[in-house]
Amino acid sequence: MKTAISIPDKLFRAADQYAKSHGFSRSKLYTEAVAKFLEQHPSELITKQLDEIYSSEPAKLNGTIATMQFGSIEKEEW
Numbered sequence: 001m002k003t004a005i006s007i008p009d010k011l012f013r014a015a016d017q018y019a020k021s022h023g024f025s026r027s028k029l030y031t032e033a034v035a036k037f038l039e040q041h042p043s044e045l046i047t048k049q050l051d052e053i054y055s056s057e058p059a060k061l062n063g064t065i066a067t068m069q070f071g072s073i074e075k076e077e078w
Contacts (some may be wrong), residue, residue, distance in 0.1 A: 007015075019029040038045075 015029055016026055019026045
């Protein structure tokens with residue numbers, strides 16, 4: 001997919017020079033940079049999606065479900 005982005009001239013020149021000196025295209029450089037960024041920040045996306053899903057749900061614990069959950073835990077002697 002083709003896209004157009006705006007970045008500062010200084011950053012563009014540095015990225016262009018880096019790509020040329022390492023023998024690959026700017027497209028490859030930008031693709032790898034974005035992939036690396038997303039690898040390093042996956043939880044932010046997941047958290048945002050979960051926040052959106054649960055933002056309209058009440059945050060209180062359902063009593064019936066809590067009773068069932070606690071009842072399913074095996075009793076142990078201490």
